[in-house]
Amino acid sequence: MNKNNFFELSFDELENFFTNLGFPRYRARQVFSWIYKNNVYDFKQMSNLSLDLRELLNSSFDLSFPKIQNLVESVDNSLKFLFNLGEDNFIETVFIKHRNRNTVCVSSQIGCPVGCMMCSTGKIGFKRNLKVSEIVLQVLAVESFVKSKMGKIDNLVFMGMGEPMLNFDNVIKAIKILSDKNGKSFSPRRVVISTSGFVDGIKKLKAVNLPIKLAVSLHATTNELRSKLIPINKTFNIDELIKASEEYALASKRRVTFEYVLMESINDSDQDIIRLKDLLKGLHAHVNLVKYNQSLSDVKIKTNIHRIKLFEKMLNNFGIKTTIRFSKGEDINGACGQLALLTELSSSLDDEL
Known part of the structure; x- marks a missing residue:
């Protein structure tokens, strides 16, 4: 049976x-x-x-948990789990230890179909959406592994493998299961869903009427550049994305976080600062400035630390709340944009895994 x-x-x-x-x-x-x-x-x-x-x-x-195929620990105490879902399907999930909270970076798809230039996940292609159980079990399995030493999980961020808005129903159902008052009672206010810019998904999230925090991968101030970095911009341009994000902020009463990975000589000019100010001034927005992670990309791109500090100073002076976010787990390919199932990029799994 x-x-x-x-x-x-x-x-x-x-x-x-x-x-x-x-x-x-x-x-x-x-x-x-x-x-x-x-x-x-x-x-x-x-x-x-x-x-x-x-x-x-x-x-x-x-009630079985997925097999932990591999586990790597970072110098900053982050942990990257490689879960074996069977039938040669693998996902990566990252545990991030902060001073006063524990976060799990959750995957929503095996691979990703979006193909953002600065993200490694898309390089392995797209296999399928994760089931509700496969999302829920990432959280339970990681918490079971770390709880005795690190404590319970405080925050969930859907910033792992895949585009959450393309697996919307399963992601939302998993969040509702984890937040149900009869069970784990996880607060939706401690959940972040990140999107590369699927406006229809943002509108659906607004209709769900949960105080989930929205994060948007912006990374450019012109449609020409953003379409090269994030192909979905050809369907939902920057103006549409900003409008939908502000509508979500007003409905959820939560500031929307705009992620901006600085890439030297690509999107870090003085004009980019002004354009970013013009896009977000007066909105319920928060900007996270992120250092570019070289990851598996063949394109040699750097982040100029002086420029990232200038962006932070100038945007804050313009009244736009801005912080520099230092990614955790970079040494284990667990940082922003680095989840890429390295085991699947080789011809076969190593025997010891």
């Missing part, structure tokens, strides 16, 4: 499972609590359930 993956189920769907079989509705709350609050991933250990019910659940649902 094939089992269903438990981590595909929302709380309401689990309630329906029990009531359809004639069980009281509260059984769903008990089971959801065991798994998402108490981190018990074995039905046989759920002591307030009858033995018969435990056996039914055990025969109906799979």
Whole structure:
């Protein structure tokens, strides 16, 4: 008998499972609590359930975690997990340790179809969207691994492999499962969804009516340049993107973060500062300036540290809240734009993995 993956189920769907079989509705709350609050991933250990019910659940649902194929630790204590999803499908997930919080950088797709110039993930191509369970289990598996030493996960950022807006329904369902008050009760305010610029996805996110923080990969101040860096700009240009982002900020009451990777002699001119000011002045926006990560790119690009500091100073002087974000995990290819499944770029997996 094939089992269903438990981590595909929302709380309401689990309630329906029990009531359809004639069980009281509260059984769903008990089971959801065991798994998402108490981190018990074995039905046989759920002591307030009858033995018969435990056996039914055990025969109906799979609670297994994905295999950790490889794990690499950075000098800054970041961890990059390579998860084996079976059938030669792999994803990377990054744990980031900050002084006062723990963050998991979650993947939403295997590979990515967008093809941004500064991102390594797109170089491996696109295989498929992740299932709801494959998104949820990244968080649970990482937390289970780090909790005893590092503590619980505080923040989720959908900045891993893939474009979250192209797997919108599964991403949102996973967030709702993790934030359900009957389980982990993760606050949507501590969730960030990053997009390369899919305006229709931003509009859908607005309609969901959750206080999720939106991050937008901007990286250019003209459509000509941005279309070269981020091909989706040919469909949704900068003006459309800024307009949709501000509408989302007003609806969610959350500032939108605009990510801007500085690339020397490409997008770091004085004119870029002025254009960026003109684009964002008066909006509910925050700018993250990011150093370019060379990663796997053959194009030799640098970030001029003096320019990045000038951008920060000038934009703040213009009244646009701006910070320099120093990426974690750069030495393990776990930083911004570096997730690329290096194992898949080789002819075959190493025997020891």
